Amino acid sequence: MIGLRKPAVFLANLDTNGAVTAKKAAIDSWLDGGREGKTPSFPEYWNRDDVRGALIAQQGLICAWCSCALKLKSSETTVEHYRPKDYKKPDEARAVQGDPHKGYPWLAYTWENLLMVCGECNQLKGSFFPLQEEDQRVDENSRDQLSRERPLILDPLRDSVEGALKLTFSKEDDEKYPRCYAKAAKTPLFSCAEETIKRIRLNGDGRPDLITQRTMVVGDLWKNLEEGKKKEEACSQAACRYKEHAWAAREILKGHAPHLLPEPEDDLGFLLRTLGDTLSVYEGDLNHYLKKDPSPEGKQKTRENYCTET
Numbered sequence: 635m636i637g638l639r640k641p642a643v644f645l646a647n648l649d650t651n652g653a654v655t656a657k658k659a660a661i662d663s664w665l666d667g668g669r670e671g672k673t674p675s676f677p678e679y680w681n682r683d684d685v686r687g688a689l690i691a692q693q694g695l696i697c698a699w700c701s702c703a704l705k706l707k708s709s710e711t712t713v714e715h716y717r718p719k720d721y722k723k724p725d726e727a728r729a730v731q732g733d734p735h736k737g738y739p740w741l742a743y744t745w746e747n748l749l750m751v752c753g754e755c756n757q758l759k760g761s762f763f764p765l766q767e768e769d770q771r772v773d774e775n776s777r778d779q780l781s782r783e784r785p786l787i788l789d790p791l792r793d794s795v796e797g798a799l800k801l802t803f804s805k806e807d808d809e810k811y812p813r814c815y816a817k818a819a820k821t822p823l824f825s826c827a828e829e830t831i832k833r834i835r836l837n838g839d840g841r842p843d844l845i846t847q848r849t850m851v852v853g854d855l856w857k858n859l860e861e862g863k864k865k866e867e868a869c870s871q872a873a874c875r876y877k878e879h880a881w882a883a884r885e886i887l888k889g890h891a892p893h894l895l896p897e898p899e900d901d902l903g904f905l906l907r908t909l910g911d912t913l914s915v916y917e918g919d920l921n922h923y924l925k926k927d928p929s930p931e932g933k934q935k936t937r938e939n940y941c942t943e944t
């Protein structure tokens with residue numbers, strides 16, 4: 635997990651201003667239904683291309699929770715609500731110790747609340763959202779006081795993630811596994827980091843692929859560090875913010891070769907090169923859009939792929 639920055643963008647598909655939209659109606663319906671014990675659903679505008687594109691600009695093609703690589707068009711790549719929009723099973727959710735919330739439906743279409751994650755992390759996080767002090771929980775009537783909440787799930791957009799997590803090696807089956815731990819006890823984010831590691835299973839409990847991938851990234855980095863000057867660029871690239879498991883590579887470089895840590899502009903350069911490579915795959919789609927095919931079929935395709943519903 636690594637710290638992220640939200641780009642300032644206007645996304646038509648998330649706009650809930652103006653006339654009553656399907657989004658506004660869904661929020662109102664949830665608030666009404668919640669009171670009546672019903673479970674209304676939300677149209678998934680956060681999965682539209684403009685929103686997904688902005689999320690890629692925010693974090694590259696990397697899961698905001700576990701730092702694994704995401705696939706651009708995969709249904710496994712999902713948009714996550716940091717503060718859950720709802721709770722799927724009211725009785726069960728309420729029974730989870732310290733997590734008795736009723737959802738944050740008014741944040742369902744709020745850009746600041748969205749992250750892009752892998753399917754596994756999405757399942758694990760679910761509607762879980764415990765607070766350090768439950769009596770500070772905000773509801774629809776106090777929605778403008780969100781800053782009073784102290785969540786027990788790290789927020790990669792607002793918390794100092796790199797100050798909260800550390801990399802440690804443990805020996806199991808004669809192999810070294812790079813594991814993730816909460817940094818110093820008694821720091822404000824300690825219990826939050828511990829809860830996040832446990833909930834998202836950042837140490838691979840039932841997620842062997844996650845540990846295998848992290849071990850490979852770390853192993854390659856160690857090898858490259860041993861090779862010295864000729865592999866310095868590869869070492870820096872492994873720690874680029876928009877690369878898989880970069881947080882682990884950064885932890886190692888901080889301790890062993892801090893001069894190889896990439897600068898923010900190196901991070902950005904890496905992101906732009908990755909996006910360029912990815913977009914070239916969709917050149918056909920882009921050309922179709924640019925030509926603005928005037929035939930009824932062309933108009934229909936453009937409408938389906940690129941236009942916003944209101």
Ligand SMILES: [Zn+2]
Binds near residue numbers: 702754
């Ligand atoms: Zn993940």
